[in-house]
Amino acid sequence: MSGHMNLTLKVWRQKNSTTPGKFVTYKADEISPDMSFLEMLDVVNEDLVKKKEDPIHFDHDCREGICGMCSLVINGEPHGPKRATTTCQLHMRSFSDKDTIVIEPWRATAFPVVKDLVTNRSSFDRIQQAGGYVSVGTGGVPDANEIPISKVIADEAMSSATCIGCGACVAACKNASAMLFVSAKISQFALLPQGQPERYARAEAMVLQMDEEGFGGCTNTYACEAQCPKEIKVTNIARMNREFFNAELIKS
Amino acid sequence: MSNFSKAFSSTLGRKLIMSLTGLFLCSFLIIHLIGNFQLFKNDDGLGFNQYAHFMTHFTPIKVVSYLLYASIIVHSVWAIIITRKNRAARPVAYAIKPKDGSIWSSRNMGILGTIIFVFIVVHMSNFWYKYHQGYTPYIEYQTDVKTGATTSRVLDASEFKQYTVYVENGVEVIQTEDLYKEVAIAFQQWWLVAFYVLAMAALAFHLIHGFQSAFQTLGWNHRKYFPIAKFLGVWGFGLLIPIGFALMPLYFLFK
Numbered sequence: 001m002s003g004h005m006n007l008t009l010k011v012w013r014q015k016n017s018t019t020p021g022k023f024v025t026y027k028a029d030e031i032s033p034d035m036s037f038l039e040m041l042d043v044v045n046e047d048l049v050k051k052k053e054d055p056i057h058f059d060h061d062c063r064e065g066i067c068g069m070c071s072l073v074i075n076g077e078p079h080g081p082k083r084a085t086t087t088c089q090l091h092m093r094s095f096s097d098k099d100t101i102v103i104e105p106w107r108a109t110a111f112p113v114v115k116d117l118v119t120n121r122s123s124f125d126r127i128q129q130a131g132g133y134v135s136v137g138t139g140g141v142p143d144a145n146e147i148p149i150s151k152v153i154a155d156e157a158m159s160s161a162t163c164i165g166c167g168a169c170v171a172a173c174k175n176a177s178a179m180l181f182v183s184a185k186i187s188q189f190a191l192l193p194q195g196q197p198e199r200y201a202r203a204e205a206m207v208l209q210m211d212e213e214g215f216g217g218c219t220n221t222y223a224c225e226a227q228c229p230k231e232i233k234v235t236n237i238a239r240m241n242r243e244f245f246n247a248e249l250i251k252s
Numbered sequence: 253m254s255n256f257s258k259a260f261s262s263t264l265g266r267k268l269i270m271s272l273t274g275l276f277l278c279s280f281l282i283i284h285l286i287g288n289f290q291l292f293k294n295d296d297g298l299g300f301n302q303y304a305h306f307m308t309h310f311t312p313i314k315v316v317s318y319l320l321y322a323s324i325i326v327h328s329v330w331a332i333i334i335t336r337k338n339r340a341a342r343p344v345a346y347a348i349k350p351k352d353g354s355i356w357s358s359r360n361m362g363i364l365g366t367i368i369f370v371f372i373v374v375h376m377s378n379f380w381y382k383y384h385q386g387y388t389p390y391i392e393y394q395t396d397v398k399t400g401a402t403t404s405r406v407l408d409a410s411e412f413k414q415y416t417v418y419v420e421n422g423v424e425v426i427q428t429e430d431l432y433k434e435v436a437i438a439f440q441q442w443w444l445v446a447f448y449v450l451a452m453a454a455l456a457f458h459l460i461h462g463f464q465s466a467f468q469t470l471g472w473n474h475r476k477y478f479p480i481a482k483f484l485g486v487w488g489f490g491l492l493i494p495i496g497f498a499l500m501p502l503y504f505l506f507k
């Protein structure tokens with residue numbers, strides 16, 4: 001393994017949602033290339049705590065790329081330079097010794113900064129609550145394969161369902177649009193038989209809630225697809241458009 | 253709110269309006285290009301002038317042309333509304349310019365569109381306005397019906413009453429506005445030609461992104477057919493059509 005790295009961090013520090021923030025420079029010395037990006041921040045924070053300074057606040061939970069809590073725009077890229085990788089799964093070997101790393105929070109009206117790098121993403125929760133579910137009576141356990149679903153469709157629905165709701169698509173989009181997220185959530189149900197009864201009501205409710213939250217509109221730059229850690233495809237957005245126009249103009 | 257107005261006032265609805273007006277304007281480009289190919293004919297403008305008269309006097313085409321003007325305005329106004337709303341969605345910019353793998357034209361549709369809009373204003377005041385105000389010169393063509401040989405002479409404004417076609421003593425006489433001459437004179441100015449070519453370059457980049465984007469917005473992102481829209485967007489609307497238009501001013505400049 002290569003030797004340890006000495007890095008310079010420029011981190012966005014902001015006391016709370018009402019105080020304006022600024023960049024503060026920190027040294028991160030003796031960083032192992034095998035650490036994850038968040039572990040590197042932990043090291044910096046331990047130092048800050050020892051010095052009785054306020055540690056850098058950032059979101060994280062599972063640290064294994066499945067919960068969608070971690071965020072961070074690292075040198076202009078949501079979740080950092082590595083494709084299809086969340087910040088918690090990003091290793092310091094993606095950087096080199098003496099690098100300067102600029103760390104910013106997600107920037108969007110609908111994701112206000114809570115503190116430092118932590119943003120409030122409850123707008124996503126409200127979109128989900130508006131229609132991202134199926135209402136089913138939970139009876140006994142159904143038999144396997146009772147409802148036949150072709151492999152192609154099942155795979156497509158599954159890959160839409162891999163969206164972890166991290167918000168990197170919003171962070172990457174020049175319009176701070178949430179359409180990749182919302183379309184993934186609409187698609188995973190629109191494709192499956194279980195999603196049919198509420199199909200059009202769901203599309204309408206989720207899209208209108210998305211607008212309500214103040215996300216921008218999609219201009220098809222496809223930056224979201226490039227930056228999504230779960231490689232959610234923009235074909236989902238086309239499907240969402242179809243579902244929504246059907247809901248508003250044809251099926252009702 | 254009714255479903256209908258909800259559909260059009262939502263973020264998706266605004267995109268729908270952009271895509272529908274955009275595609276309608278694209279369809280016009282095809283017609284406009286094919287018609288204007290008559291500029292390349294070596295007939296002293298006979299074909300082109302007849303075509304211009306037909307396009308401005310045939311009622312169904314007049315109706316479509318008003319739809320066209322409306323589409324240009326709606327497409328531009330909606331672009332401004334959408335841009336303002338999208339800016340509001342990110343009030344604090346990133347310190348490091350995001351690297352996102354998106355193509356340049358997709359991020360600069362507004363700038364490209366503005367160039368095209370200025371072009372349309374210049375273009376319409378050059379030709380459309382002059383033609384409709386009767387500022388164009390006039391011409392008379394005499395074609396020998398038997399031999400097909402055509403001669404032409406400049407008509408004075410006082411001699412011209414209205415567009416007329418008649419046959420007398422085996423000679424077909426056509427008196428018409430001479431838009432062809434107006435075009436030929438205008439394109440002697442190199443700076444105007446340069447501006448036209450620049451505008452067509454902007455159009456090319458606008459359509460490379462815009463044409464396929466319209467289909468994505470409509471939800472017609474089909475595994476089999478979307479590549480066709482992409483292909484047409486790049487080779488047809490992104491290259492062939494703008495180059496075809498750009499050749500016209502260049503042809504007159506170097507003729």
Ligand code: SF4
Pocket residue numbers: 162163164165166167168169170180181184227228229230231232
């Ligand atoms: S679509 Fe991708 S980037 Fe957007 S929230 Fe889901 S996982 Fe994150």
Ligand code: FES
Pocket residue numbers: 059060061062063064065066067068069070086087088089164
């Ligand atoms: S911390 Fe859970 S996905 Fe990164």
